[in-house]
Amino acid sequence: MPDTKANILLLGCGAVGTLAAVTLEKSERATITAVLRSNFTAVGQKGFTIDSIDHGSLTGWRPSHIERSVQDAMTHGPFQFIVIALKNLPDIYSIPDLIAPAITRFTTIVLIQNGIGIEQPFVDSFPDSTILSGVSMIGARELSSGVIRHDNPDILHLGPIYNTTTTRKTEDELAASFASLYRAGGASCLLTNDITCMRWKKLVWNASFNSVCAITGLDSGAIMDAGGVETIIRPVMDEIVTIATASGCTLPDGIQQRTIDSMPREINFRPSMLVDVDRGNPIEVEAIVGNPLRIAQELGCEVPLLRMIYECLKLIQWRIVRDKSLAVS
Amino acid sequence: MPDTKANILLLGCGAVGTLAAVTLEKSERATITAVLRSNFTAVGQKGFTIDSIDHGSLTGWRPSHIERSVQDAMTHGPFQFIVIALKNLPDIYSIPDLIAPAITRFTTIVLIQNGIGIEQPFVDSFPDSTILSGVSMIGARELSSGVIRHDNPDILHLGPIYNTTTTRKTEDELAASFASLYRAGGASCLLTNDITCMRWKKLVWNASFNSVCAITGLDSGAIMDAGGVETIIRPVMDEIVTIATASGCTLPDGIQQRTIDSMPREINFRPSMLVDVDRGNPIEVEAIVGNPLRIAQELGCEVPLLRMIYECLKLIQWRIVRDKSLAVS
Numbered sequence: 121m122p123d124t125k126a127n128i129l130l131l132g133c134g135a136v137g138t139l140a141a142v143t144l145e146k147s148e149r150a151t152i153t154a155v156l157r158s159n160f161t162a163v164g165q166k167g168f169t170i171d172s173i174d175h176g177s178l179t180g181w182r183p184s185h186i187e188r189s190v191q192d193a194m195t196h197g198p199f200q201f202i203v204i205a206l207k208n209l210p211d212i213y214s215i216p217d218l219i220a221p222a223i224t225r226f227t228t229i230v231l232i233q234n235g236i237g238i239e240q241p242f243v244d245s246f247p248d249s250t251i252l253s254g255v256s257m258i259g260a261r262e263l264s265s266g267v268i269r270h271d272n273p274d275i276l277h278l279g280p281i282y283n284t285t286t287t288r289k290t291e292d293e294l295a296a297s298f299a300s301l302y303r304a305g306g307a308s309c310l311l312t313n314d315i316t317c318m319r320w321k322k323l324v325w326n327a328s329f330n331s332v333c334a335i336t337g338l339d340s341g342a343i344m345d346a347g348g349v350e351t352i353i354r355p356v357m358d359e360i361v362t363i364a365t366a367s368g369c370t371l372p373d374g375i376q377q378r379t380i381d382s383m384p385r386e387i388n389f390r391p392s393m394l395v396d397v398d399r400g401n402p403i404e405v406e407a408i409v410g411n412p413l414r415i416a417q418e419l420g421c422e423v424p425l426l427r428m429i430y431e432c433l434k435l436i437q438w439r440i441v442r443d444k445s446l447a448v449s
Numbered sequence: 450m451p452d453t454k455a456n457i458l459l460l461g462c463g464a465v466g467t468l469a470a471v472t473l474e475k476s477e478r479a480t481i482t483a484v485l486r487s488n489f490t491a492v493g494q495k496g497f498t499i500d501s502i503d504h505g506s507l508t509g510w511r512p513s514h515i516e517r518s519v520q521d522a523m524t525h526g527p528f529q530f531i532v533i534a535l536k537n538l539p540d541i542y543s544i545p546d547l548i549a550p551a552i553t554r555f556t557t558i559v560l561i562q563n564g565i566g567i568e569q570p571f572v573d574s575f576p577d578s579t580i581l582s583g584v585s586m587i588g589a590r591e592l593s594s595g596v597i598r599h600d601n602p603d604i605l606h607l608g609p610i611y612n613t614t615t616t617r618k619t620e621d622e623l624a625a626s627f628a629s630l631y632r633a634g635g636a637s638c639l640l641t642n643d644i645t646c647m648r649w650k651k652l653v654w655n656a657s658f659n660s661v662c663a664i665t666g667l668d669s670g671a672i673m674d675a676g677g678v679e680t681i682i683r684p685v686m687d688e689i690v691t692i693a694t695a696s697g698c699t700l701p702d703g704i705q706q707r708t709i710d711s712m713p714r715e716i717n718f719r720p721s722m723l724v725d726v727d728r729g730n731p732i733e734v735e736a737i738v739g740n741p742l743r744i745a746q747e748l749g750c751e752v753p754l755l756r757m758i759y760e761c762l763k764l765i766q767w768r769i770v771r772d773k774s775l776a777v778s
Contacts, residue, residue, distance in 0.1 A: 336764040336765050336768060337765065337768050338764055338767070338768050342767075342771070345767075346763075346764050346767035346768075347767075348760070348764050351760040351763070351764075352760045352764070424753035424754065425757050428681070428754050428757040429757070431680040431681045432661070432681070432761070434680070435661070435667055435675050435677050435680075435681070436665050436666065438671075438674075438675035439665060439666050439667050439671070439675075442671070
């Protein structure tokens with residue numbers, strides 16, 4: 121291991137990003153410069169208040185540096201890793217544009233975000249960079265600005281998106297290096313060479329429950345009580361499995377039922393897009409529904425339910441964006 | 450014409466029902482006993498305040514009798530006509546059960562309600578009654594309890610549902626008789642012998658715009674601005690036309706575009722189901738979407754978009770009913 125600490129830029133300090141920051145700092149082998157948006161003022165004044173199953177109770181916690189923008193963060197660079205835990209909103213802003221100033225030939229990009237097909241914009245924009253793609257299985261949420269509740273352990277699945285300009289060996293080493301930091305900080309990081317398949321697996325849940333909750337205003341338990349599992353959830357899951365299979369990812373048999381069973385009826389879980397709709401914040405419709413739909417089209421899969429869900433969510437997104445701009449103007 | 454006035458029981462004094470009551474009383478050939486629900490107290494105290502394109506400004510207007518229930522209304526019977534302008538919510542309450550006490554062998558039932566296939570429960574429950582089915586093209590809404598704004602003329606399309614126990618001649622005469630009262634009161638009533646086709650025509654609008662507005666929280670103009678006409682509205686209209694055609698009703702060529710053109714972009718119209726969702730009131734999902742879907746199934750039509758819309762609206766209905774019962778308990 122290197123003697124000096126890894127210098128890491130981290131974007132997005134919601135629940136997932138903040139807990140990644142805590143883990144990486146706790147390794148004592150990394151220095152985090154975090155770029156905050158909505159919670160910059162709150163965290164600047166009082167730090168984070170974190171109640172974490174992995175890290176215990178933290179009050180007034182801050183990463184090494186906090187900044188308002190990538191430009192401001194540059195004074196702490198250059199960075200070996202840029203960890204992106206921002207909401208994935210390609211229809212609202214371009215994350216590649218955002219991080220471009222901080223990218224060097226030696227920067228590795230680590231995506232900890234929802235959805236499928238989310239790596240391509242980074243591959244296209246930064247052909248010399250290694251892209252590590254991460255799927256987080258954490259259970260955590262931001263209760264209010266800078267206040268984070270972490271109920272289920274942080275398990276990060278991580279794997280390189282192998283590109284043509286770097287050797288596989290280098291990419292695997294960089295993945296191992298990041299995973300080692302993560303583990304040294306007290307969380308799990310499981311390396312895989314097929315992260316896309318892991319993304320499809322998580323999408324079985326996200327494209328169905330997350331979408332339908334956002335459209336109907338119901339939490340996961342209420343969807344079950346209302347009989348929505350058989351009428352919508354499972355049929356949408358079937359479509360996701362169809363696309364995944366067509367794209368070459370064989371999901372485990374019965375993943376639909378296993379995914380349903382993973383949500384006990386008594387848990388009234390409010391998925392991220394439902395929370396966003398309730399708060400009037402943009403939803404991750406392109407990463408979670410738009411991208412799988414486009415992959416389905418390329419592969420010639422018929423997915424009428426997913427298409428309908430997508431078109432409804434896009435109209436809801438349009439309303440959210442309009443209302444936000446009205447609130448600002 | 451008879452010398453005595455027609456004795457009419459009218460259920461549901463929202464905008465459509467109240468204006469029907471005004472028209473029928475204004476004919477001076479009918480006595481209306483209206484059963485009010487949510488606005489009984491307001492109307493009992495101050496009467497209706499009506500601003501009508503057909504009838505001018507009316508303050509403190511009341512029909513001959515107002516009552517809280519069909520049972521209470523019975524003292525004013527027997528009734529030749531029972532006019533039903535209630536919201537059509539078969540998943541919430543049974544209108545046949547509600548009116549059963551007031552039905553005699555000589556009662557004619559007049560339905561002024563949205564949707565398709567809504568007559569069958571009345572045919573089943575009251576085989577001796579003539580059923581007149583009405584499609585209202587009125588533009589009117591209740592601004593607050595008992596306060597009604599009527600912007601577009603009342604045009605009622607009316608036709609009998611021919612059954613086996615009454616002669617067509619009698620049914621046609623009863624339709625003509627009711628239409629004559631309506632016209633004498635200063636509104637339009639157009640007789641047709643294919644009211645079902647008229648229902649499909651109106652459904653091209655209702656199943657698409659009304660549904661999608663309710664799901665997305667957007668008004669008709671916003672749906673257009675957001676590009677929703679091509680992504681959802683027209684595809685859903687196509688499915689309705691497919692079902693109508695399969696059921697033997699030939700809609701005019703290009704009815705989809707004509708229906709879209711009938712909603713100028715600058716009109717930000719909030720359809721009934723969107724208003725209901727906003728107010729936390731049950732929506733007419735079965736009449737507007739459930740029934741056409743069931744007809745599609747019987748006829749073997751593939752209508753995946755309509756099915757998805759139905760399942761989403763049913764979950765939204767479940768939430769509305771749950772929240773209402775929580776508010777009451």
